[in-house]
Amino acid sequence: MNSNTVTVTTLFFSFAADRMNGRRKTFDLPRGTTLGDMVHQYLEPVLGPESRNWLYSVNEEWASWDTHLENGDEIAVIPPVSGG
Amino acid sequence: MNSNTVTVTTLFFSFAADRMNGRRKTFDLPRGTTLGDMVHQYLEPVLGPESRNWLYSVNEEWASWDTHLENGDEIAVIPPVSGG
Amino acid sequence: MDIYRITKEPIDVASALVAIGDDRAGAQALFLGTVRNEFAGRASRGLYYDAYEPLAEKELRRIGDELKQDFGALHVVLIHRIGELPLGEVSVLVAVSAGHRTEAFAAAREGIDRIKSRVPIWKKEHWDDGQDAWHDDPEAFSPK
Amino acid sequence: MDIYRITKEPIDVASALVAIGDDRAGAQALFLGTVRNEFAGRASRGLYYDAYEPLAEKELRRIGDELKQDFGALHVVLIHRIGELPLGEVSVLVAVSAGHRTEAFAAAREGIDRIKSRVPIWKKEHWDDGQDAWHDDPEAFSPK
Numbered sequence: 001m002n003s004n005t006v007t008v009t010t011l012f013f014s015f016a017a018d019r020m021n022g023r024r025k026t027f028d029l030p031r032g033t034t035l036g037d038m039v040h041q042y043l044e045p046v047l048g049p050e051s052r053n054w055l056y057s058v059n060e061e062w063a064s065w066d067t068h069l070e071n072g073d074e075i076a077v078i079p080p081v082s083g084g
Numbered sequence: 085m086n087s088n089t090v091t092v093t094t095l096f097f098s099f100a101a102d103r104m105n106g107r108r109k110t111f112d113l114p115r116g117t118t119l120g121d122m123v124h125q126y127l128e129p130v131l132g133p134e135s136r137n138w139l140y141s142v143n144e145e146w147a148s149w150d151t152h153l154e155n156g157d158e159i160a161v162i163p164p165v166s167g168g
Numbered sequence: 169m170d171i172y173r174i175t176k177e178p179i180d181v182a183s184a185l186v187a188i189g190d191d192r193a194g195a196q197a198l199f200l201g202t203v204r205n206e207f208a209g210r211a212s213r214g215l216y217y218d219a220y221e222p223l224a225e226k227e228l229r230r231i232g233d234e235l236k237q238d239f240g241a242l243h244v245v246l247i248h249r250i251g252e253l254p255l256g257e258v259s260v261l262v263a264v265s266a267g268h269r270t271e272a273f274a275a276a277r278e279g280i281d282r283i284k285s286r287v288p289i290w291k292k293e294h295w296d297d298g299q300d301a302w303h304d305d306p307e308a309f310s311p312k
Numbered sequence: 313m314d315i316y317r318i319t320k321e322p323i324d325v326a327s328a329l330v331a332i333g334d335d336r337a338g339a340q341a342l343f344l345g346t347v348r349n350e351f352a353g354r355a356s357r358g359l360y361y362d363a364y365e366p367l368a369e370k371e372l373r374r375i376g377d378e379l380k381q382d383f384g385a386l387h388v389v390l391i392h393r394i395g396e397l398p399l400g401e402v403s404v405l406v407a408v409s410a411g412h413r414t415e416a417f418a419a420a421r422e423g424i425d426r427i428k429s430r431v432p433i434w435k436k437e438h439w440d441d442g443q444d445a446w447h448d449d450p451e452a453f454s455p456k
Binding site (some may be wrong): 190195240 | 347396
C-alpha cells in the first residue's frame with residue numbers, strides 16, 4: 001500500500017456473506033474511489049446487479065454513492081433486511 | 085309472601101349503589117311483574133329517568149324489559165360501564 | 169390456552185404470555201391499562217374498580233370468542249383487576265396470539281375497546297384534591 | 313426509560329414493562345414477534361437471525377425517537393434477539409407507554425413495521441425438510 005491507495009474493510013451479511021464466501025474482506029482501492037465505484041467494480045460482479053439497489057454504510061452510518069472512501073473505512077453491505 | 089307475590093334480589097353497583105344506599109335490596113313484587121315494570125315502579129324514582137336506558141341482567145344474564153320475574157331471581161342494575 | 173378473569177390480585181403478565189404461546193403464532197400483542205395521574209386535566213391519585221363479577225367474566229369470555237372468530241386470534245387472555253389501585257398499577261390486560269401482526273394488533277385493540285364498552289366494571293376516580301367520583305355518573309362526575 | 317438493544321440472550325418482557333412504566337401513562341402496548349412453525353405454507357423448525365449490531369442499535373434508537381415524536385410515546389423499548397431461535401421463542405419486542413390507547417397501539421404498530429423495513433437484521437429459515445434459506449434472497453428463497 002502506498003499513499004495513492006486506501007485500504008477498506010467490507011462486512012457482508014445474510015446471503016451476501018454466503019456469496020462472498022465470508023463476512024469480512026479487505027480491499028485496496030485507488031485514492032479517490034467512491035462507494036459507488038467500489039460497489040460497481042468489486043461487489044456487483046459477485047453479488048449481482050441487484051446489489052446496486054441495496055443500502056450501504058460507511059463507519060456505522062448510512063452512506064451515499066458519492067461518499068469518498070478513506071483509509072481504514074469500514075463498509076457494510078446491507079441486502080434487503082428481514083428482521084422481526 | 086304468598087303465592088301471588090315473588091321475592092327478588094336486586095344488586096346495585098357504582099353510583100347506582102350510592103343512590104340506593106346499598107349494594108343489595110330485596111323487593112316483593114306481584115306475580116307477573118316484568119323487569120320493565122319493576123324498573124319503572126321501584127328503581128326509576130330513586131335512580132332517575134336515565135335508568136331506563138341502562139342495561140339489566142337477571143340471574144347473571146342480560147335481560148330484556150319483558151322478562152317475567154320469578155321468585156328468587158337475582159337482578160343486577162348495570163349503569164354505564166367504565167372499565168379499562 | 170385462554171384466561172378470562174376478574175381478580176383482586178396484581179395481574180401477572182408472564183402467565184398471560186405463557187397462556188397465549190403457540191408454535192403457529194408469529195405475533196403476540198398485549199395491551200395493559202395503567203392507572204394515570206390525571207383524567208381530563210384534573211390530577212388523580214388512584215382508582216377504585218367495582219365489577220359484577222359473574223357477568224363480567226361471562227362477557228370477557230364472549231369477547232374472547234369474538235376475537236377468535238373476527239380476527240383469527242389463536243389464544244386470548246382478558247383479565248381485569250378490581251379494588252383499590254394506586255398510580256401506575258395495571259388495571260386491565262389484553263393478550264392475544266395470532267399468525268401475523270395485523271391480526272394480533274386488531275384483536276388486541278378490539279379486545280380493550282369491547283371490554284370498555286360492554287363489561288360490567290366501573291371505576292371511581294380518587295382526585296388528588298380528596299374528592300371521589302364514579303366515571304359516567306351524570307350527576308357527580310365533573311372532571312375539571 | 314428507553315432500551316434499544318440487539319441481544320443474543322432471551323428477551324425479558326418484565327424488564328421492558330418496568331422500563332416503560334410512567335404515572336402519566338394510561339396505556340402500554342407490547343408487540344412480541346415469535347418463531348412460527350411455517351412460512352407461506354412450508355413447515356419450519358426455527359430461525360437464525362444475523363445483524364449488523366452497531367448500526368442496528370442506532371436504527372432502533374432512531375425509530376424510538378420517531379415514535380415519541382410522531383405518536384407521543386412516553387417511553388420505548390425495542391429489543392431484537394439474534395442467533396439460533398427455536399419455535400415459539402420471542403425474536404423481537406416492541407413496548408411503548410402513552411397517555412391513551414390509540415397512541416400506544418399506533419406507536420407499537422409503527423415500531424414493528426419500521427424495524428422490519430429498516431433495521432439491518434436478517435433471518436434464515438430452517439425448513440423442516442432440512443434445507444435453509446435466507447429471507448429475501450432472490451436466488452435461494454422459494455417458500456413453497
